[in-house]
Amino acid sequence: MRTTTLKSVLPVLLPAKAKSGSLFSFRLKLWHGIILLCICLLTSTAGFAQSDPIKASVFEILLRWMPLLLTAFIFNIAISMLAMGIGTAAGTVLGLGQISPNAGLRKFCWFITQFFRNSPWLVLLFFAMFLLPFEFSIGGIDIPLPDWLKATIGLSLPVMANMSEIVRGAVNSLPSGQWEAAESLAYSRRQTLWLVILPQCVKRMLPPWMNLYSILTMATVLASVVGVSEVMTTTGRALASEGGRPDLLAPFYSFVLLIFFIYCYPIARWTVYLEKKFAVKG
Amino acid sequence: MTWTINEPMVSIRDVYKSFGAFEVLKGISLDVMKGEVICIIGPSGSGKSTLIRCINALNDIQKGSILVEGQEVNDPKLDKLELRKKVGMVFQQYNLFPHKTALQNIMMAPVRVLKQDKAEVEKIARELIRKVRLEGKEDAYPGELSGGQQQRVAIARSLAMNPDVILFDEVTAALDPETVGEVLQTIKLLAEEGMTCILVTHEMAFAREVADHIYFTDRGVIVEHGPPETFFSEAKDPRTKEFLSQIL
Ligand SMILES: Nc1ncnc2c1ncn2[C@@H]1O[C@H](COP(=O)(O)OP(=O)(O)O)[C@@H](O)[C@H]1O
Ligand SMILES: [Mg+2]
Numbered sequence: 393m394r395t396t397t398l399k400s401v402l403p404v405l406l407p408a409k410a411k412s413g414s415l416f417s418f419r420l421k422l423w424h425g426i427i428l429l430c431i432c433l434l435t436s437t438a439g440f441a442q443s444d445p446i447k448a449s450v451f452e453i454l455l456r457w458m459p460l461l462l463t464a465f466i467f468n469i470a471i472s473m474l475a476m477g478i479g480t481a482a483g484t485v486l487g488l489g490q491i492s493p494n495a496g497l498r499k500f501c502w503f504i505t506q507f508f509r510n511s512p513w514l515v516l517l518f519f520a521m522f523l524l525p526f527e528f529s530i531g532g533i534d535i536p537l538p539d540w541l542k543a544t545i546g547l548s549l550p551v552m553a554n555m556s557e558i559v560r561g562a563v564n565s566l567p568s569g570q571w572e573a574a575e576s577l578a579y580s581r582r583q584t585l586w587l588v589i590l591p592q593c594v595k596r597m598l599p600p601w602m603n604l605y606s607i608l609t610m611a612t613v614l615a616s617v618v619g620v621s622e623v624m625t626t627t628g629r630a631l632a633s634e635g636g637r638p639d640l641l642a643p644f645y646s647f648v649l650l651i652f653f654i655y656c657y658p659i660a661r662w663t664v665y666l667e668k669k670f671a672v673k674g
Numbered sequence: 675m676t677w678t679i680n681e682p683m684v685s686i687r688d689v690y691k692s693f694g695a696f697e698v699l700k701g702i703s704l705d706v707m708k709g710e711v712i713c714i715i716g717p718s719g720s721g722k723s724t725l726i727r728c729i730n731a732l733n734d735i736q737k738g739s740i741l742v743e744g745q746e747v748n749d750p751k752l753d754k755l756e757l758r759k760k761v762g763m764v765f766q767q768y769n770l771f772p773h774k775t776a777l778q779n780i781m782m783a784p785v786r787v788l789k790q791d792k793a794e795v796e797k798i799a800r801e802l803i804r805k806v807r808l809e810g811k812e813d814a815y816p817g818e819l820s821g822g823q824q825q826r827v828a829i830a831r832s833l834a835m836n837p838d839v840i841l842f843d844e845v846t847a848a849l850d851p852e853t854v855g856e857v858l859q860t861i862k863l864l865a866e867e868g869m870t871c872i873l874v875t876h877e878m879a880f881a882r883e884v885a886d887h888i889y890f891t892d893r894g895v896i897v898e899h900g901p902p903e904t905f906f907s908e909a910k911d912p913r914t915k916e917f918l919s920q921i922l
Contacts, residue, residue, distance in 0.1 A: 573769035573828075576730055577783040577835060578758035587786060591773050 420606070420660040425653040432650055436643035454643050457630045461644075464626035465651050468612040471544050471622065475612075476605050478548035483555020490560045493581065501556065508553035514614050520546025521618045540622075543615040551608055558600045562593035595670055602663045606656045623648055677744030683708045683839055683870050684729060689738035689748075691724055698724045699735070700894040706839070711871040713881040716891035717917060722874040725891070726841045729872065730761040743838065759788070762832035762840040766847050768824040770816040776803065776827045777812040780834045788835065795834070802830040806860050822853025826860050839870040846877060878922055882906060890914045 436451040489501030508516065520542050527536040566589060574584040616624035627644050634640055677683075682705035691699035698721040706712050714722050727733040729740060731747055731754045740747040742761060770779050780799040784790045803812055806826035816824050825845055832840055842861065846854045858880050865871055865884045875881055881888055882902045889899040890913075898914045899905070906922075909915050 567767075567769075569765060569767050569769035570771065572732055573763075573765065573771070575754075576732060576758055576761075576763035577831070578755045578787045579783065580755060580787075583786060587782065588771055592771075 419664075420653065420657050422657070425650070425657055428646055428650045428653055432643055432646040435639075435646065450639055450643055453634060453640060454647060457644070458647075460630065461623060461626060461648065462651065464621065464623040465648075465655075467540070468609070468615075468622045469655070471540065471547065471612045471615060471620075472605070472609040475544045475548040475551055476608055478545065479551025479608075480555050480601070482548065483552040484559055486552060486556035487559025487563075488585075490556060491563050505553045505556040505560075508549045509557060511550070513547065513550050513611050514617065516549045517543060517546040517614050517618060520549065539618065540615070540620045543618055543620050547608060547611060547614070551604060554604050555601070558597050558604070559593070561600075562596040563589055565596060566592055599663045599667045599670070602659055602666070606659050606663075609656055610652060623651075677741075679708055681744065682706055682741070683710075683743055684872065685739075685741040686725075686729070687739040687741075689725070689728065689735050689740060691721070691728060691733060691735045698894050699728075701738070702891070702894070702896055704889055704896065704899070706870060706872060708838075708870055709868045710886045711865045711873065711884050712887045712889065713885040714872070714874045714889045714891060715876065715878070715881065715917070716889075716897075720891045721894045722891055723843050726763075726843055726872055726874055729839075729841060730758050730763055732763075755787075759835060760838045762835055762837035764825070764828050764832055764840065764842045764845045766844045768816070768821070768828045768848075770824055770828055770831070772816050775813045775815055776808065776819065776830075779816070779827055780831045783831070784834050799830070799834055802833055803827075805833075805863070806830045807856070820853055821849045822856050825849065825853075825857045829857075829860055829864075833864075839872065840864070842871060842873040842875070844874050844876065846875070876921065878906070878918075890917065892917070 436454050437449075486501050486505055489497050490505060492498050492501070511519075521539070524537055524542045524545065526538075527534050529535065570588055570592070571584060574588045579587065612622060613624040615622050616628070619625065627648055631637075631640055631644060684706040686702055686704050689699050689702045690697065702721075702725055704712070714725065716722055724733055728735050729742065729747065731752065735748050738748065742757060745757065746752070747757060770776075771782070774782060777796070777799055780802055781792070781795050784795045784798070785792050800812065803809060806829055808823060808826055808830075811819060811823060811827075814823075816827070819827065828845075829840075845861075846857050849857060854877070858877060861871065861873070862880075862884050873881070873885070885902050887899065888902055888905045890897050890905075890909075890911075892913050898909060898911045900908075906918065909918055
């Protein structure tokens, strides 16, 4: 658990040195993918020679389930995007609250941020699953809140808290001369923020924001624990309906890992590229 | 209270300023008439920046009075934005907005703050660019300009607000020696046009040439002051003498 505020700002301040053991330090490498591909191929084809000809080969079974697994994975992507959207919007508001001139609001937003940032994601997920109603009504109309939507909201909570820190860190990383120049040109605080400070922050926030998205995408499998039919749940069902054959476990799960890798690796590469680009230009 | 042109445009009376327990200004008084150029000199850390930042309310003061065109700055009900429309400021580190071009840097405040017509402002901004001799750099970003060029954009940006007085805080201190001259030239031009200027500077030759009055500060007090003709040749206080001997 990270409690020092200094550490929490570091990834934003020093994008290239984000190896401080924080949430942001994880970085996908190409060899992760190559190893996954090898495991998947080896374990799914190894059985070929000695396997019973009546029993379908592992590779064939995997191939048969692939469309379903991929569809379930798309569901993960959808959850990740929605949670990212909610978390980014709420986190931006919270982050701006953390730099508010109003001390009460600032402390409140700081507390909310720290609370959700330092809670395990799975706990927050359960929290959302059991505390949110299964439906709510606006103006007499009942709107159902399916499990997957509750899970999405649950996942957006830590995203919100991390986004809040990204915003706060980016704003604080700008030289104070920018504030002073704007103030001495008679900009109001709001104008300073929206015309001078935040436009410069977007660039600084992009790499840690994309990192956060990668982590969120991988965390969507947590939704399987609360019964949402995403890719892990679907994989489990597929294995069960194949009679729980132990030789299927490695190929199936390494396949799931592989599709996550294929989705997340380009994002990681792009993040590194942006970090390098912005580090040079400042 | 209405201010008349016979009264000081900026009148500083017995100003005290502390950061926490650390007292930086200990009873400063000085007057600046319209069209005057005054230079504040003194060793580093003597409170020069703090003093001029009090004039546009970037710093607040604990005691004393600062009148800008008759308006009291040391007043909790002060409309800071109105004050800052009258008082321009140029910084040592230029502080241009890096995400905007030179022209946009100049135009932004008149358009967004003063709500002036954009086409009108653009015309003025292009004239100002010409005035600070940066024709052709309208669309350059600050990062593509030299220090001296950035500082001249900063001066133009301040001028675009059409202020009555401009504060210059060691605006050549961060520059390469070869670009100092072009910035001083620009300030001299403003001074000749009658702009009221309050300058903190280490450029003694420049101060001697353009200043109407020179103030020497040390540890939060004005040690000695006078017109440049007498200030440099007839300094009496040992602290002034020592400072001048080091810098000249
Ligand atoms: N925001 C601040 N907080 C605390 N101390 C400050 C602050 N700004 C300036 N000081 C202190 O006030 C003194 C005068 O600073 P300054 O006005 O910048 O001097 P000068 O411009 O003459 O070099 C210095 O000792 C400096 O450390
Ligand atoms: Mg200074």
